[in-house]
Amino acid sequence: MANFKHIFIRASLTEAERRRDFDLRKQARERNQAIGHCNVAVLPPLGGANHASLAFDLFVPIVTTKPVTYLDFANANFDAIPEELSNMDWRSLPDDAPPIDALYHRFAFTMHTLFSRYVPVKQRRHLWTGYPRHIINLFEHRDRAFHFLR
Secondary structure: OOOOOOOOOOOOOOHHHHHHHHHHHHHHHHHHHHHOEEEEEEEOOOOOOOOOEEEEEEOOOOOOOOOOEEEOHHHOOOOHHHHHHHOOOOOOOOOOOOOHHHHHHHHHHHHHHHHHHHOOEEEOOOOOOOOOHHHHHHHHHHHHHOHHHO
């Protein structure tokens, strides 16, 4: 009988390994279903490539986000803010003056109240509405290069 010292026989997968493999495959399936693709076609190689190329439709879900707003100080009413601030008596403190933290919070609340009245809120434009611009450029280049195949 021949002596095969270089051959190792591995036992079948353990239960934990099988479960982990199943979970990984399930996660990959769920990711693929979330992205979504269809109309997969195997095409001949492009140029001098030694492998086939694939063409498919890809559906990427677009997540709608809450618009980001910010204070537009460029269009604020800077004439009204000093008038409001001049009407307040900033030097008089009661005898039982509150601690400095309370005074700061009162000042910050006053400023935020004035900002809400005299500084308009602007909505930041959401620049990304689909694919990034460099990907769109690639699509346009592809369409220009292969327009005769359609």
